[in-house]
Amino acid sequence: MAVHNRDIAEIFNEIADILDIEGENRFRIRSYRNAARTVSELSGSVSEMVEGGEDLSELPGIGKDLAGKIREIVETGSLQQLEKLRKETSPELRDLMSIGFLGPKRVKQLHEELGINTPKELEEAARQGKVREIKGFGKKTEQKILRDVEKIKDGARERRFLWSEMEEYAEPLVAYLKEIEDIEKTTVAGSYRRRKETVGDLDILVTCEDSAPVMERFTTYDEVQEVISKGATRSSVRLRSGIQVDLRVVADQSYGAAMHYFTGSKAHNVAVRRIGQKNKLKINEYGVFRGKKRVAGATEEEVYEQVGLPYIEPELRENRGEIEAAREGKLPELVRLEDIRGDLQMHTTASDGKFSIREMAEAAKELGYGYLAITDHSKRVTMAKGLDAKRLGEQIREIEKLNETIKGIRILASCEVDILADGSLDLEDEILDELDLVICSVHYNTNLPEKKQTERIIRAMDNPHFNIMAHPTGRLLGSREPYAFDLERVMKAARERGCFLEINADPERLDLSDVHCKMAKEMGLKIPISTDAHSTGGLDHMHLGVAQARRGWLTAEDVLNTRSWGELKKLLKRS
């Protein structure tokens, strides 16, 4: 059984939690958490690195000791140290930490003084009024515990929202806050600004002189269900949707420092501050300070300048090499929405789309594109009225006619052809030969063993008509895991054959992920960004795909459809 990066990260996180409750040295605990993060965000497989004899201590945050532990996990599937810890302690206490404001110290207290191990026992004790008797706990804490235990039972676990879902909450709230006269700037920071594909909560930054009216307006917003905290510079609320929103108010002269601080990521901030520290600078949300003297703070550019770095785009701030790249002047100039010149995947009424070819073409023209590819499903996808060779032939003829009447944009004849279980394509070569390009995807037999799935896809790429693999991993954010296959091998195969893997800009897919984009880039594989629109409105999702590409370090050069159709055609041509 292969050990995945996630398994290793989970073991380290569990060790960290147990040590935390045990009251171990907090820096040692941090080391385990850092290592968990490093491993889980790595694009390649740690197991394969171990098998390939690579030196794991080269990885950031992983030294000789943890490298040895990773090797043990890969080779045996478990870690002696964790098994021992589980025996010596009460590992179920971990669950208690998932209750809001209960951290390791309080969990330990509850365990030692009341013998509490589970949320159920905690509820009992709180109901009987035993919790308030512990030193440091009180009536309010006891009530909060009862409320939170209830929430856990309701299954109302904190969830992450799609970026596009979050936008629907963020924009109206920002507009609402901006109605206050004295407000100078209002910006959503946090992972929303970094354009992470899913966002856990909203961090809003406001600059103004007097914070009181802002806090008042914020905490009385009509979607607020609960005010978690309310202070002079910071307040937190929970909306009815379950989203937590944190609002920070600072003076305008601190805007840049505060933006930097609240945009994160945490790991990026820590790294930047560490550089500051070495240069005798203190960096906080109010500015950059040398002793007591503020030397920067109004803009983010200033903050970076003080630590000797150029401005780093929010999408890159994950401490995944951007600081080193910045230091060496090797930051990529990220692709922008304006660079996109065409859309290479969409559906029409011929299969499961809502609009005609003409309507899609006119909408694409409105967006300023030079071309669009019509990629209805092939016949295997019966549910979506997939096209057979005859109907596709008719569509090709229709497109030819439309191209004569609609000026200023070129409609490309294409198809989203299913990759069948044996790796053959769902349509015959004769008809594929008539298309401008061919998109291929897996919709069925998604649970083949990893090796078979990988070979199936690569076999499909052996067909010289295969140009682009659509939604390559098949994942749906929050609801479906990627199917099991070796993406790295598929990428290598694509590069060898002149095929490509797309970023699907559908809000639920965003497939490839940021990490996979970077992996492709490092392999020298260019990537198209397509919307997979099923309506004219769906074409607007392009910005989501571009954001994903930016998070994956892609430049306009790295993205296929930043080119004219003439140039693109040459790149698609397989020898």
Next chain:
DNA sequence: GCCGTTTTCGGCCCGACTGTTTTCAGTCG
């Protein structure tokens, strides 16, 4: 447990809010 342009020891990012206390620990971001 990691790490090094103060390099093999002695550090490890920084501040706000809450609840319970009476000066601060715990937790969070």
